[in-house]
Amino acid sequence: MDFNDTPAEAEFRAAARTFLEANATLTSGAPQRDETETEQIERAKAWQQLKQDNGWACLNWPTEYGGRGATPIELIIWNQEESRYDVPTGPFAIGLGMCGPTMIAYASEDQKREHLPRMAAGQDIWCQLFSEPAAGSDLAGLRTRAERDGDDWVINGQKIWTSGAQFSDWGILVTRTDPSVAKHKGLTFFFLNMHSPGIEVRPIKQISGGANFNEVYFTDVRIPDTQRLGEVGQGWGVSLTTLMNERLAVGNAGGADFPDLFELASKTDLDGEPAINNAAVREKLADWYCQASGLKFTNYRTISALSRGTTPGPENSITKIVSAVKMQDLGSFGLDLMDMGGILNDATLDPANLIFQQNFMGAPGYRIAGGTDEILRNIIAERVLGMPQDIRVDKNVPFSEVPTGNS
Amino acid sequence: MNFEFSEEQDLLREQAQSFLNQHSPLDAVRAVLEGDQAYDAKLYAGMAELGWTATTIPEQYGGIGLGHLELCVIAEELGRSLAPTPFSSCIYLVSEALQLFGSDAQKQRYLPGLASGETIGAFALAEGPQPATAANLTSRVEGDALTGTKVPVADGDCANFAIVLAADADGGSLYLVDLDGPGVQRTTVETLDPTRSHASIEFSAAPAERLGEAGAGWLQTDRIFDRAAVLFAFEQVGGAHAALDMAKEYALGRFAFGRPIASFQAIKHKLADMYIAATLARSNCYYGAWALSTDAAELPVAAATARVSASQAFHECAKENIQTHGGMGFTWEFNCHLYYRRAKLLSVNLGSLPRWKNRLITNIETSNALSA
Numbered sequence: 001m002d003f004n005d006t007p008a009e010a011e012f013r014a015a016a017r018t019f020l021e022a023n024a025t026l027t028s029g030a031p032q033r034d035e036t037e038t039e040q041i042e043r044a045k046a047w048q049q050l051k052q053d054n055g056w057a058c059l060n061w062p063t064e065y066g067g068r069g070a071t072p073i074e075l076i077i078w079n080q081e082e083s084r085y086d087v088p089t090g091p092f093a094i095g096l097g098m099c100g101p102t103m104i105a106y107a108s109e110d111q112k113r114e115h116l117p118r119m120a121a122g123q124d125i126w127c128q129l130f131s132e133p134a135a136g137s138d139l140a141g142l143r144t145r146a147e148r149d150g151d152d153w154v155i156n157g158q159k160i161w162t163s164g165a166q167f168s169d170w171g172i173l174v175t176r177t178d179p180s181v182a183k184h185k186g187l188t189f190f191f192l193n194m195h196s197p198g199i200e201v202r203p204i205k206q207i208s209g210g211a212n213f214n215e216v217y218f219t220d221v222r223i224p225d226t227q228r229l230g231e232v233g234q235g236w237g238v239s240l241t242t243l244m245n246e247r248l249a250v251g252n253a254g255g256a257d258f259p260d261l262f263e264l265a266s267k268t269d270l271d272g273e274p275a276i277n278n279a280a281v282r283e284k285l286a287d288w289y290c291q292a293s294g295l296k297f298t299n300y301r302t303i304s305a306l307s308r309g310t311t312p313g314p315e316n317s318i319t320k321i322v323s324a325v326k327m328q329d330l331g332s333f334g335l336d337l338m339d340m341g342g343i344l345n346d347a348t349l350d351p352a353n354l355i356f357q358q359n360f361m362g363a364p365g366y367r368i369a370g371g372t373d374e375i376l377r378n379i380i381a382e383r384v385l386g387m388p389q390d391i392r393v394d395k396n397v398p399f400s401e402v403p404t405g406n407s
Numbered sequence: 408m409n410f411e412f413s414e415e416q417d418l419l420r421e422q423a424q425s426f427l428n429q430h431s432p433l434d435a436v437r438a439v440l441e442g443d444q445a446y447d448a449k450l451y452a453g454m455a456e457l458g459w460t461a462t463t464i465p466e467q468y469g470g471i472g473l474g475h476l477e478l479c480v481i482a483e484e485l486g487r488s489l490a491p492t493p494f495s496s497c498i499y500l501v502s503e504a505l506q507l508f509g510s511d512a513q514k515q516r517y518l519p520g521l522a523s524g525e526t527i528g529a530f531a532l533a534e535g536p537q538p539a540t541a542a543n544l545t546s547r548v549e550g551d552a553l554t555g556t557k558v559p560v561a562d563g564d565c566a567n568f569a570i571v572l573a574a575d576a577d578g579g580s581l582y583l584v585d586l587d588g589p590g591v592q593r594t595t596v597e598t599l600d601p602t603r604s605h606a607s608i609e610f611s612a613a614p615a616e617r618l619g620e621a622g623a624g625w626l627q628t629d630r631i632f633d634r635a636a637v638l639f640a641f642e643q644v645g646g647a648h649a650a651l652d653m654a655k656e657y658a659l660g661r662f663a664f665g666r667p668i669a670s671f672q673a674i675k676h677k678l679a680d681m682y683i684a685a686t687l688a689r690s691n692c693y694y695g696a697w698a699l700s701t702d703a704a705e706l707p708v709a710a711a712t713a714r715v716s717a718s719q720a721f722h723e724c725a726k727e728n729i730q731t732h733g734g735m736g737f738t739w740e741f742n743c744h745l746y747y748r749r750a751k752l753l754s755v756n757l758g759s760l761p762r763w764k765n766r767l768i769t770n771i772e773t774s775n776a777l778s779a
Contacts, residue, residue: 001476001697002409009408262771276772279765286764289771290716294687297694300410307408315690318683374672380682381675385655388670 024085044088048122066120095126106229127168146175165214187235208361253366256355324366331359423484439491445565445604455524469519486642493562499635501528508619529566531557552612563606577622582615600748636714637695643717650724654731688720711767718754725750
C-alpha cells in the first residue's frame with residue numbers, strides 16, 4: 001500500500017500542474033468575485049476553450065471528438081489538480097459529464113463530429129431534460145409527449161429541475177411516444193436545440209435563495225427525427241446510460257466539513273472554555289471525522305482500481321448519501337455552536353464566512369438531487385447487495401391506465 | 408496510488424478463508440460457547456502450523472518476518488469466522504508489546520513460543536467495570552513482586568504468561584509475569600462473549616519482571632493499543648461483513664406477505680445502512696493498515712479512526728442482523744447472537760467507544776500542533 005503515483009502518472013500530473021500554474025490561480029489565493037451569471041459563463045467558456053486548445057478538455061473522450069483519449073486514472077489526476085485552482089467548471093458539468101457520454105454512445109458519426117468538439121471547447125453548453133413534476137424518483141413515469149409529424153417530432157409538456165437550462169444551447173430530452181404500453185417501453189430519447197421556438201425556461205427559486213434549476217415548458221416544439229437517440233420506444237435504455245454517468249459525476253456533496261467545524265469549535269466558547277473541550281462536541285467531531293476519512297479512503301480504493309486498470313468495486317456508491325447527510329448535520333451543529341448568533345445569515349456579522357449556513361440551507365437539495373437518499377439505498381440494496389426489486393404495481397400496465405395522484 | 412492489498416495478500420486471504428471455513432465453522436465457535444474449553448486448541452494449532460502466529464515475528468525469534476499488511480488480512484478473516492482462539496491476545500497485544508519494548512533476552516524467551524503457538528500470552532490492564540487509570544489502579548509492584556487483581560483478562564485462564572500494567576514506585580510500568588508460577592490464582596469469569604475466554608487473576612506477591620522503561624507503562628500501553636486497534640478493527644470489519652451477509656441470506660429466503668422480505672424497502676434500507684457502515688469502516692481500516700505497516704506518524708489518528716468506525720459498523724451490523732431475523736434471531740439456536748456478543752467484546756476490549764472518540768480528537772489536536 002502506498003499513496004504514490006506510478007512514474008507515468010507522476011509525469012502526467014507534472015504536465016497538468018505546469019499547464020495550471022501557467023494559466024490559473026490557486027483557490028487559496030483567489031480574489032472574492034462579485035460577478036453576474038453572464039460574466040461567470042463567459043469566464044467559464046474562456047477557460048474551457050483554453051483547456052481544449054492545449055489538450056486538457058474532456059480528457060477521456062476520443063481525440064476525434066475533442067478529447068485526449070486519456071485513461072480513467074489520468075482523468076482523476078487532472079480533476080484532482082484542477083480542483084485546487086480557482087477556475088469555473090460548473091456550467092459544463094452536466095453537458096460534459098452526462099450529455100457528452102450519451103451522445104458518444106448513441107449519436108451518428110456526423111452528429112458526434114459536429115457537436116462534441118464544440119461541447120469540449122465550451123462553445124455550446126448542454127443541459128439534461130429528464131425530471132418532471134410527476135416523475136422524479138420514478139423517472140419512467142414522465143409524461144412529456146412526442147408525436148410523429150412527417151420527418152419531425154412535436155413535443156408538448158413540462159420538465160423541471162433542469163440545471164443551467166437558462167444558458168444552455170442544446171439539451172438531451174426523454175419523452176413519451178406511446179402511452180398505450182407499459183411505462184418503460186413507451187419512451188423515446190432526443191437531443192434538441194434549446195433555442196427552438198416553443199421552449200420557455202422559468203427559473204425556480206430555491207430555499208437557499210439561489211436559482212440553479214428551471215422549469216422548462218414545451219409547446220409544439222419540433223425536433224427532426226435525425227436527432228432521435230436510439231430506437232423509438234427504447235428511450236429508457238438510453239436514459240440509463242445518462243444516469244450511469246450522472247452517478248459518476250455526482251460525488252461528494254462538499255461544503256463545510258470536519259476541518260471547518262474543528263476550527264470553529266476551537267475558537268468558540270462553551271460553558272466558559274473552548275467548545276472543543278466539551279465531551280459532547282468531541283464525540284460529534286469524532287463521528288464526522290470518521291465519516292469524512294472513510295469517504296476519502298473509499299475514493300482512494302476506487303482510484304487504486306482504476307490505476308491498476310481494473311474495474312472499481314461498488315464501494316463508491318455510498319459517497320453521495322453519506323456526504324449529503326453529513327453536510328446537513330455538520331452545518332446544523334456548526335450553527336448550534338454559534339448559539340443565539342447561529343441564526344445570523346449576514347456576511348458582515350458572521351466570522352465563519354457563512355459556510356455553516358450554506359451547508360444548512362443547501363444540504364436538503366443535495367439529499368434529493370441525483371437520486372434521493374431513499375433511491376440510493378434501494379440502489380445499494382439491489383445492485384450491490386443483490387436484493388430483489390420492490391413489487392411494482394405499474395410494471396405491466398399500459399401507462400395510460402397507471403393511477404396518478406398529486407404532482 | 409495503490410490503496411488495495413496485493414495479489415499475494417489476496418491469495419493469503421483466500422487460503423485463510425478456505426482454512427477457516429473448514430476448521431472454524433460457526434459450529435466450532437458454538438462448541439466453545441457451550442463447552443468448557445477456553446479455546447479451540449486444535450484450530451489454534453492449525454493456525455500456527457500455517458505460520459499465522461509467526462507472521463510478524465522476526466526470523467531470529469522464530470517467526471517468518473512478514474509485514475503487518477499480511478496480519479491485517481488474517482485478522483479480517485479471523486473476525487469474519489469468529490475464530491475462538493487466543494490469537495489476538497498473543498499476536499496483536501503481547502507479541503507487539505515484546506517487539507516494541509522487550510530486551511533481547513525477553514524476546515528470546517517469549518517470542519519463539521508465541522510464534523510456534525505453543526505459548527499463550529495475555530495482556531492484563533482492566534480492574535473491574537471502569538476505565539483503569541493511574542489514579543485508580545490498585546495492582547502494585549513492590550520490589551519484584553506483584554500484588555493485585557486484574558479482571559477481565561482475555562485468555563487469562565489459558566495463558567502461560569501475562570504482560571501486566573501495575574503501579575510502582577515510578578508511577579506505572581509494564582511487567583512480565585509467569586502465570587504458571589507462584590502467587591497467581593486464576594478463575595474463569597462469565598462474560599457476554601464466552602466464545603473468548605476471560606479470567607480474573609489474583610496476584611499475591613507474584614514474581615514480576617519489568618518490560619521496558621520504568622514509569623512508562625501508560626505511554627507504552629497507548630502505543631501497543633494503537634497498533635492492536637488496527638488489527639482488532641480488521642476483525643471487526645470481518646465480523647460486520649459476516650453479519651451483513653447472514654442478514655442478506657436470511658432476508659432472501661424468508662417470505663412474508665407472499666414475497667421475500669428482502670424485497671421490502673424497510674429491510675433493503677436497513678441492509679444498505681449496514682453496508683455503508685461496513686464500507687466506511689473498511690476504508691478507514693485500510694488507512695490504519697497503511698499507517699501500521701509503515702510505522703507512519705499518522706498511526707495514532709489512523710488507528711483511532713479505524714477503531715471508532717469499525718466498532719460502530721460491527722455493532723450496527725450485529726444488532727440489525729438479529730432484527731432482520733425477527734424472533735428467530737433472538738433464539739439461542741440461531742447464530743445471530745454470536746456476532747452480537749463478539750461485537751460488544753471488541754468494542755470495549757481496548758477501551759470504550761466514547762474513550763476512543765475522545766482519543767481520536769486528542770490525537771488530531773496533537774498532530775495539528777505538531778504540523779503547525
